Amino acid sequence: MSQALTxxxxxxxxxxxxxxxVNRMPMLSEQEEVDLATRLNENGDLxxxxxxxxxxxxxVVSIARGYLGYGLPHADLIQEGxxxxxxxxxxxxxxxxxxxxxxxxxxxxxxxxxYIVRNWRLVKIAxxxxxxxxxxxxxxxxxxxxxxxxxxxxxIATRLxxxxxxxxxxxxxxxxxxxxxxxxxxxxxxGGERFAPISWLPDPHAEPSVxxxxxxxxxxxxxxxxxxxxxxxxxxRDIVARRWLTEGETATLHELxxxxxxxxxxxxxxxxxxxxxxxxxxxxxxx
Numbered sequence: 001m002s003q004a005l006t007x008x009x010x011x012x013x014x015x016x017x018x019x020x021x022v023n024r025m026p027m028l029s030e031q032e033e034v035d036l037a038t039r040l041n042e043n044g045d046l047x048x049x050x051x052x053x054x055x056x057x058x059x060v061v062s063i064a065r066g067y068l069g070y071g072l073p074h075a076d077l078i079q080e081g082x083x084x085x086x087x088x089x090x091x092x093x094x095x096x097x098x099x100x101x102x103x104x105x106x107x108x109x110x111x112x113x114x115y116i117v118r119n120w121r122l123v124k125i126a127x128x129x130x131x132x133x134x135x136x137x138x139x140x141x142x143x144x145x146x147x148x149x150x151x152x153x154x155x156i157a158t159r160l161x162x163x164x165x166x167x168x169x170x171x172x173x174x175x176x177x178x179x180x181x182x183x184x185x186x187x188x189x190x191g192g193e194r195f196a197p198i199s200w201l202p203d204p205h206a207e208p209s210v211x212x213x214x215x216x217x218x219x220x221x222x223x224x225x226x227x228x229x230x231x232x233x234x235x236x237r238d239i240v241a242r243r244w245l246t247e248g249e250t251a252t253l254h255e256l257x258x259x260x261x262x263x264x265x266x267x268x269x270x271x272x273x274x275x276x277x278x279x280x281x282x283x284x285x286x287x
Contacts (some may be wrong), residue, residue, distance in 0.1 A: 015075045022057040030099065037094040038113035052089045052100060053082075058083050060088050060100055070116050077112055084111030135160050135169050236259065236274040243271060 028036070039048040060081035067077050088104035113136060134156075141156050148156070150170055157164040229237050233257070243250040253264040253271075260267070 015078075018075075018078075021062050022054075025054055025057065028052070028055045034094040037089075037100070038093050040089070041093070049086075049089055052092070053086055054125060056085055056089075056101060056104060057082065059104065060108055063105070067112055067116060072116060072119060080111045081108045084108040087111070090217040091276060092138040134160050134166060136172055138167070187229050211278055224282050225278070231281055232274055232277060235275075236270055239267060240274045240278070241249065 033052070036048040036052050039045040040052070053275045060078055064074060064077035068074060085104050088100070088107035090098050092103055118136070133159040137160060138156065148167065153164045153167045157167045227242065234241065239256055242256065253267045256267045257264040
């Protein structure tokens with residue numbers, strides 16, 4: 001259903017227009033909702049599904065507005081909520097006597113929660129079900145912006161079924177600030193260069209032992225290649241060298257064929273066998 005069903009696209013540039021348009025869509029009566037859901041369930045009527053989704057887009061907008069405190073674009077939150085709404089419409093059973101708006105709340109919030117957890121900050125801060133519950137309830141459970149005391153930490157941990165240290169850790173992550181690794185590109189006001197945090201990260205390739213190891217590896221590769229070439233007959237060695245080891249323009253199969261008085265296919269076969277011997281020699285040397 002989600003592939004064939006379309007609804008007003010929520011884009012950043014037209015968020016106000018989108019909200020205005022969905023708020024103008026008429027709400028359905030209970031009987032209209034039952035009729036449409038029945039058509040969808042019994043006949044797979046996508047037009048009925050479209051009407052159910054369109055009439056509840058304003059609900060998604062309202063729910064998404066409650067998650068603006070996480071610093072993510074309102075349009076993205078709405079779009080994720082719309083996906084949850086479409087999933088709810090697909091699973092809605094009118095025979096249970098529950099209105100779609102009540103049934104869809106769980107699906108809408110679930111999609112928005114998943115989006116926030118995936119994208120809020122650079123570091124994932126909620127991986128288990130209990131941590132996600134803590135993530136989405138800690139702010140509302142705090143009395144003010146002050147740091148939680150021990151009694152408040154224990155109380156919240158008990159109510160949410162998590163460890164006190166998890167409450168402390170989550171609170172510290174909420175209060176932390178992100179710092180750009182690249183910096184802002186400005187100077188320090190004194191003519192010197194301002195170093196961004198990334199400037200202080202070590203370069204693993206510049207570590208002396210790594211440099212020495214790479215140098216030795218390159219030397220052994222050169223020596224191994226020379227030994228492999230020396231093991232070839234003169235013609236094979238010449239063909240490989242002129243086809244693969246020559247700087248600039250390399251010789252073609254037809255050029256070598258004319259020089260050795262054989263066909264281009266014969267040169268290709270000689271080259272293939274020579275390359276197999278070289279690989280075997282290098283593999284044996286590395287073992």
